[in-house]
Amino acid sequence: MKSTKWRTLAIDILKKRTQPNSESSFKHNSSKKVRINEKIRLVPFDNIRKESLKWYQDPESMYNIVGVKMTYTKEEINQMYTWQNEHGLLYYIEYNRGSRFQTIGDVWLAEDDYAIVIDQEYRNRHIGRIVTKYFLFKSKKMGREYMTVSEIFNWNKASQKMFTSLKFYPFNEQKDSWSYRRKLKRPRKLNSL
Template identity: 35%
Template sequence: MPINHISQPEYISLGPGLRLRRFSGLTPALSASALAWYRDPETARLVDSPSAKPYTPERLERMYSYLHQNGELYWIEEDRGQGFAPIGDVCLLPGGDLPIVVGPEECRGRGIGRRVVRALIARARELDFPAMTVKEIYRYNEGSRRLFLSCGFREGERTPEGSRFVLDLEKAMGDSRRLYVAYGSNLNRVEMAVRCPQAQAVGVGELRDYRLVFRAGGRGVYLTVEPCEGGVAPMALWAVTPEDELALDEYEVYPELYSKEEIQVEFQELATGRTRRAEAFVYVMVPGHVETEPGREYVERCLAGYRDFGLKPGPELKKRGKEELA
């Protein structure tokens, strides 16, 4: 259903191999997939109540009909090698309630829910929602509580069996930026202006006791940082919005190729020259990728970023830059 007279998009990308697709009705195949999720007693307990019974086909159809008529209903779809297949559903309702189910057990705990919620926070902003209110999360549903807290919601008033969770979007526009540590191609200001148009360059510094390493990942060779006693990795800090962070997640193939870590960093503010310490997040390649030689194009993109921030490349980049240009 259009909200605020704005058409619902057919697709919303959540990164490589993951998307939201607009609900346009139930087919026998879709109904069978969804019934498998909602007939799971644990799913019914988390979604409805401790005494909830597994769904029947009729109840499932009534639920989807209500959500479709009253909000923006989407399938959560994953590319499973032979095309996209549904792995859950989510609905953005007026007022910002956001019922979400990730069905198959093997899809849980992979950060999919977080990517969905962040995408629909961005969608709620497009729709000029002043706030989002999840009407109730049961107190025993620790997974959902952690999910919404991690996306910036705060726990609100108590309900008979849990709590409301609220995100003030007008306030969040001013204070929801997070500091992001860039050490490779995301130092490149031209690329970041396209990838994350709201990002602001904040400062420069060094990651101490870390080293830069080129490792094979996906279809290329990319930089990562790894702990190394006595090592130094030059870096810059960007202040990024939730939408920027979602774009970075997609670019970094998070969480399949890179994980995210929260670290304390010391840096020099670009605006004032003052030295500060703050918490920031950094992408680190997941284990199991071989150290190898990068291509010239990627090295040059990284070196352009070093020049943008006036940083001195370490031996890992300087050596390869000379070799590639020789």
Template identity: 75%
Template sequence: MTNAKWRTLATDLLKKRTQPNTESSFNRTTSKKIRLNENIRLIPFDKLRKESLKWYQDPDSMRNIVGIKITYTKEQINQMYEWQNEHGLLYYIEYISNDRSQIIGDVWLAEDDYAIVIDRSFRNRHIGRTVTKYFIYKAKRLGRNFITVSEIFNWNKASQKMFTRLGFYPFQENKDSWSYRKRLKKTQKSKYS
């Protein structure tokens, strides 16, 4: 496949998760770091950081993110980040240990999607769960009825397990994946039900 076709494929995959004309209702005035616990902090997206190349240029990680083993160029990653930042809340995930901090992933909350990426060497430490719990809280504060993960691939058992344990449920089957959702507002029962 030529470079142009790969670039088109990657761009299409980046944009398929949300509606391209979605207007964001997120408050952009807050740009402070958010401490979730003694080891995890969220840093608002400011620029492409070299650490993100590690997980977006790893074909195995990309299979869990977009469904095929590809890699993104620096330009494609930057394009993705700029687009996500315009259409939701985009943060880097910082891990702090022994007075040393490093960027280990990113997280994005849009009106109709949620996505999180954790560096392979930091998985299975409940970092994704901690970050996702915060964004469940954030989505509630924003008045959302649901928080939705548009695509978890069938082979990504770790993500399925994490989201299910946090109360997400599969609600729409896609090719090779499911969309997961968590209800944030309780529905009113009528006195006749």
């Protein structure tokens, strides 16, 4: 297949991962940053940042993201971000390098999907795990029954390991991947006397 056909397919995959009305349960607050700890914070998506070109224009990273060694153009990245922002909560992940915060990834939570990308330079520091734990907490607060990752490719062992360590389990097999899910415990209601 030609690479432009794969690009169209990859964007279509992103669009199909979320139900059309999934944004209804999200209240966007574009001005609120979330400090997870002294090193990591989340910044709501505002516009495309140059750092994201590095992740989505790296064929090896894209192989783990969409299952094909390809790259996105700046326009396709912008299209993806715009769509994700309209259909869920989209944040940049920033890491404190001492004197300043550096954009090192992005994370997206929708009604029926969750996706996270971390720059290669910052992998294996448990950043993805820490951010995902925050979104597990947030999903519980939102009253969700499950948190779902629609697709983790069979060769992406690092993602499989991270999600299974957080008690996600594979529940739906596709050709080269699995969907993962974690059941969320709802907060107990106190019986009134």
